[in-house]
Amino acid sequence: xxxxxxxxxxxxxxxxxxxxxxxxxxxxxxxxxxxxxxxxxxxxxxxxxxxxxxxxxxxxxxxxxxxxxxxxxxxxxxxxxxxxxxxxxxxxxxxxxxxxxxxxxxxxxxxxxxxxxxxxxxxxxxxxxxxxxxxxxxxxxxxxxxxxxxxxxxxxxxxxxxxxxxxxxxxxxxxxxxxxxxxxxxxxxxxxxxxxxxxxxxxxxxxxxxxxxxxxxxxxxxxxxxxxxxxxxxxxxxxxxxxxxxxxxxxxxxxxxxxxxxxxxxxxxxxxxxxxxxxxxxxxxxxxxxxxxxxxxx
Numbered sequence: 001x002x003x004x005x006x007x008x009x010x011x012x013x014x015x016x017x018x019x020x021x022x023x024x025x026x027x028x029x030x031x032x033x034x035x036x037x038x039x040x041x042x043x044x045x046x047x048x049x050x051x052x053x054x055x056x057x058x059x060x061x062x063x064x065x066x067x068x069x070x071x072x073x074x075x076x077x078x079x080x081x082x083x084x085x086x087x088x089x090x091x092x093x094x095x096x097x098x099x100x101x102x103x104x105x106x107x108x109x110x111x112x113x114x115x116x117x118x119x120x121x122x123x124x125x126x127x128x129x130x131x132x133x134x135x136x137x138x139x140x141x142x143x144x145x146x147x148x149x150x151x152x153x154x155x156x157x158x159x160x161x162x163x164x165x166x167x168x169x170x171x172x173x174x175x176x177x178x179x180x181x182x183x184x185x186x187x188x189x190x191x192x193x194x195x196x197x198x199x200x201x202x203x204x205x206x207x208x209x210x211x212x213x214x215x216x217x218x219x220x221x222x223x224x225x226x227x228x229x230x231x232x233x234x235x236x237x238x239x240x241x242x243x244x245x246x247x248x249x250x251x252x253x254x255x256x257x258x259x260x261x262x263x264x265x266x267x268x269x270x271x272x273x274x275x276x277x278x279x280x281x282x283x284x285x286x287x288x289x290x291x292x293x294x295x296x297x298x
Contacts, residue, residue: 003041097140098140243298
């Protein structure tokens with residue numbers, strides 16, 4: 001018996017979540033039902049698709065062969081839905097974006113709000129996690145990254161550069177030793193990333209200052225920013241975040257400045273989806289404009 005699209009949809013969910021419970025959450029089915037559907041599909045195909053292990057459900061050789069067919073079926077269904085809906089009107093449906101929490105907190109709320117106002121039938125989900133997202137598992141429809149990936153069937157588009165500087169709240173600087181050179185940072189509490197939780201080399205900001213010890217550390221940019229704002233010490237902040245903290249002051253801006261970039265990463269097959277292309281274009285334009293606006297304020 002040939003598998004139906006509904007069977008393929010369940011198979012894809014388990015393959016990506018590597019568990020029945022994870023797949024069930026996405027499908028809004030209980031794990032037992034997901035398990036029965038997979039067992040039925042394996043019986044129809046006369047082949048085991050998953051091997052159960054202590055770490056979850058792993059694809060067998062047969063499952064790996066089916067995966068490509070299932071992904072092509074998924075793509076065809078998405079293209080058919082777009083064609084039937086037409087593209088003359090606004091965007092609709094759901095789009096999920098993965099982003100590092102700096103962009104997610106200080107850029108994307110206003111950018112996505114503007115897109116949502118223009119497209120009232122569109123639901124935008126923003127996943128803000130300090131880690132690399134896996135588009136192959138469809139953790140998100142598109143991802144904003146701080147360095148371009150080099151593996152996988154992905155398309156990568158540079159969005160814009162952005163700047164970072166050392167900063168502290170003004171009253172902290174008045175009450176603590178003056179900072180005239182980078183060497184003077186040794187007399188101050190330093191706020192930054194937890195060293196062993198830096199998930200991308202582009203986020204290793206303090207390495208360029210010569211600082212060896214981070215007294216107040218978090219894997220979250222928003223936590224670091226609030227720590228600095230509360231007088232916790234000196235840290236490196238995105239220029240586009242500074243307008244959100246009006247009592248913040250750049251430190252040694254002529255001596256120390258970093259430039260980094262944002263990239264939009266998408267699954268290669270999504271290039272054929274006009275809906276995703278239109279959203280990506282609006283997102284790119286919105287982020288570029290918002291970074292320029294906020295950096296001009298600093």
